Amino acid sequence: MTEHKENPKEILTDIEQKTGFLPQILKIIEDVDPENLKRYRMCNNKILTDGALPAKTKILVALAVVASKQCEPCTKAQMKSALNNGATKEEIMELMEVIFITAGAPAVAACKDALKLLQEK
Numbered sequence: 001m002t003e004h005k006e007n008p009k010e011i012l013t014d015i016e017q018k019t020g021f022l023p024q025i026l027k028i029i030e031d032v033d034p035e036n037l038k039r040y041r042m043c044n045n046k047i048l049t050d051g052a053l054p055a056k057t058k059i060l061v062a063l064a065v066v067a068s069k070q071c072e073p074c075t076k077a078q079m080k081s082a083l084n085n086g087a088t089k090e091e092i093m094e095l096m097e098v099i100f101i102t103a104g105a106p107a108v109a110a111c112k113d114a115l116k117l118l119q120e121k
Contacts, residue, residue, distance in 0.1 A: 008034040011041050018048040020084025023077050048085070056085045060095050063114075068103035070110040079114035089118055 008030045016022040029036050047058045059082045066074035082092065096115075100108050 006038070008037050011037045015041055015044055018044070019077075019081045021077075021080050048081075056082065056087055059085050060087060060091065063092075063111075064095060064099050064102070067099045067107045067110050070106055072110050072113055075111045075114040076117070079111070079117050083117060083121065089121070092118060 012022060012026060012030060015026060026037065026040065029040065047062055048055050051058075053061075059078060063075060063078040063082055066078055079092070092115075096108055096111065099111070
């Protein structure tokens with residue numbers, strides 16, 4: 001398990017190392033309420049750490065959930081995390097089929113910008 005760091009800058013570095021990028025919202029949270037970063041990291045670590053499910057699987061589940069909520073910035077962030085944690089194009093495209101079946105075309109449409117990240121790979 002990752003060492004529990006209390007310094008907000010170290011928390012941001014820890015999150016960035018695990019996801020491969022740093023969501024802009026976390027920089028804002030650092031300025032507004034640095035204590036909130038500790039709670040965010042705790043939840044984030046649950047997703048980004050292997051357990052009964054591998055981290056990559058949990059990230060793909062998170063991508064499906066945020067897509068079902070039609071949160072476009074969230075899908076882009078989860079896509080970055082999925083790619084940085086080893087998700088393949090084939091896995092992601094199969095997930096898009098599951099999203100379509102379970103949440104419909106609007107949920108897949110919410111992944112438009114996220115899917116562009118596959119073109120960049």
